[in-house]
Every structure is written in C-alpha cells, then in structure tokens.
Amino acid sequence: MRLGGMGMAPELMVLDSEAEVAMAVARRLAATVAQMPTAVLGLATGGTPMPIYKALIALAAEKRLSFRMVRSFNLDEYVGLSASHPASFAHFMRENLFDHIDIDLARARVPNGVAADLGAEAASYERAIAEAGGIGLQILGIGANGHIGFNEPGSAFNSRTRVVDLAEATRQANSSYFPAGESVPGQALTMGIGTILNAREIVLAATGAHKAPAIAATLAGPITIDCPASALRLHARVTIICDRAAAAQLP
Numbered sequence: 064m065r066l067g068g069m070g071m072a073p074e075l076m077v078l079d080s081e082a083e084v085a086m087a088v089a090r091r092l093a094a095t096v097a098q099m100p101t102a103v104l105g106l107a108t109g110g111t112p113m114p115i116y117k118a119l120i121a122l123a124a125e126k127r128l129s130f131r132m133v134r135s136f137n138l139d140e141y142v143g144l145s146a147s148h149p150a151s152f153a154h155f156m157r158e159n160l161f162d163h164i165d166i167d168l169a170r171a172r173v174p175n176g177v178a179a180d181l182g183a184e185a186a187s188y189e190r191a192i193a194e195a196g197g198i199g200l201q202i203l204g205i206g207a208n209g210h211i212g213f214n215e216p217g218s219a220f221n222s223r224t225r226v227v228d229l230a231e232a233t234r235q236a237n238s239s240y241f242p243a244g245e246s247v248p249g250q251a252l253t254m255g256i257g258t259i260l261n262a263r264e265i266v267l268a269a270t271g272a273h274k275a276p277a278i279a280a281t282l283a284g285p286i287t288i289d290c291p292a293s294a295l296r297l298h299a300r301v302t303i304i305c306d307r308a309a310a311a312q313l314p
C-alpha cells in the first residue's frame with residue numbers, strides 16, 4: 064500500500080504481530096547480506112530491533128550466512144557512556160547481535176560517546192561512512208515523538224552526525240535500560256537526518272500502540288521537522304513495516 068500526498072510515499076507493510084515484523088526486517092537484512100557479502104548496513108538499537116536481531120541470528124545460522132565482510136554503522140550512542148557501560152549502544156549491539164554472528168568488530172562501528180573531541184568523532188564517522196561507499200540498507204526504529212536515530216523534533220533534514228540534546232520524553236522512554244539510580248545522559252552523538260537519507264534503502268520498523276501517533280504523523284501528516292520521520296517521504300526507497308497496533312491511527 065502507498066499513502067501520503069506530497070513526497071514519494073514509502074511502501075507500507077502492516078503485519079499481524081511484533082514477531083512477524085521482526086522476521087520481515089530480519090529477512091531483508093539477511094537477503095541483503097546474502098546478495099552482497101560486503102554490504103554496508105546502518106543499524107539501530109532499542110526495544111524494536113531486539114527481536115529483529117534475534118530473528119537475524121537464527122536466519123544467519125540456518126542459512127550459514129557470513130557477516131565477515133559486512134561493514135556496519137550504528138545510528139547513535141549516548142555521550143559519556145563507554146562501550147563497556149551496560150546501557151551503551153555499543154554494549155547493546157554486542158549482546159544482541161555482534162557476539163552471535165561472525166561480524167568483524169573492527170568493521171562494526173558505533174559512534175564513540177566518550178571521544179575527547181566529539182566534533183572530531185562526528186566528522187570522522189561521516190568520513191568513514193563515505194569511505195565505505197555509503198550505507199546500503201539502513202534499519203530504523205521510531206520514537207513516540209517521531210524521532211529517527213536521536214534526531215529529535217526540530218532537527219534539520221540536512222543535519223549530519225553531531226552531538227544533540229535528548230528530549231525529556233526520550234530520556235524517560237529509555238530509562239528502563241539503565242541500572243536503578245542511574246540517570247539517562249542528556250546528550251547523544253547521532254547520525255543526522257541528512258546522513259540517514261543518504262542510505263540507498265531504508266527500512267523503518269514500528270511495533271505497539273504507543274507508536275501509532277508517530278506512524279500516522281510520519282505517513283499522513285505534513286512533511287515537517289516537527290516529525291523527523293516525515294523526512295523519509297523525501298526518499299525514494301523506504302519501507303515502513305509495522306504491526307497492527309502501530310498502524311492503528313493511519314487514515
């Protein structure tokens with residue numbers, strides 16, 4: 064199904080359950096790597112990708128898929144958290160994916176949130192993506208406020224990798240990943256919306272009723288910086304895969 068007025072109208076797939084969404088996205092990732100063993104993947108963290116990676120690990124084992132030559136770039140990382148912090152996205156990626164496939168960790172990059180010079184880290188991240196030939200397939204979740212990566216509402220559509228302030232709602236939504244008594248950092252390093260839009264192909268996954276307003280705004284609202292994910296309608300190859308609950312407020 065294709066929706067939306069102005070813009071290019073992402074392809075929309077509405078599936079019955081979170082498990083089906085996870086399997087559909089995992090299949091896209093697996094097919095990309097099977098077709099091109101040197102694929103450059105853009106990866107995401109959070110509750111939505113967790114079952115996606117679980118399904119991908121199973122598919123990789125079943126199909127004897129090798130990630131040895133794959134390169135990956137994660138969307139974002141908290142400022143101030145090192146890779147050994149249990150709530151860091153670098154740690155999430157090892158625990159939920161990298162430790163269970165044969166990817167070379169030297170080719171799997173996550174922004175360094177403890178770099179002495181965060182501006183230099185952001186510039187080097189952009190350079191590394193360009194030197195890898197750009198991202199082939201970018202996986203995205205979506206925040207309840209419409210954010211993609213940590214590009215909160217108000218982020219420019221041409222933004223690049225940079226340090227951003229996190230919205231209070233985002234810090235609250237992510238607080239469950241942090242040890243009791245520890246607060247969520249106020250800042251993150253994130254690929255920009257412009258960085259994301261440079262990917263050749265984008266798949267956004269959304270599950271649960273709490274994502275329904277953001278999915279409706281993304282596909283059927285105005286294309287505006289107030290809903291960062293609405294920028295995806297400016298891209299020619301986007302698939303949005305959601306469960307029924309997340310699609311419930313679409314016209």
Ligand code: PGA
Pocket residue numbers: 108109110111112203204205206207210211212
């Ligand atoms: P979630 O986060 O998958 O944990 O809901 C998505 C996001 O904030 O991009």
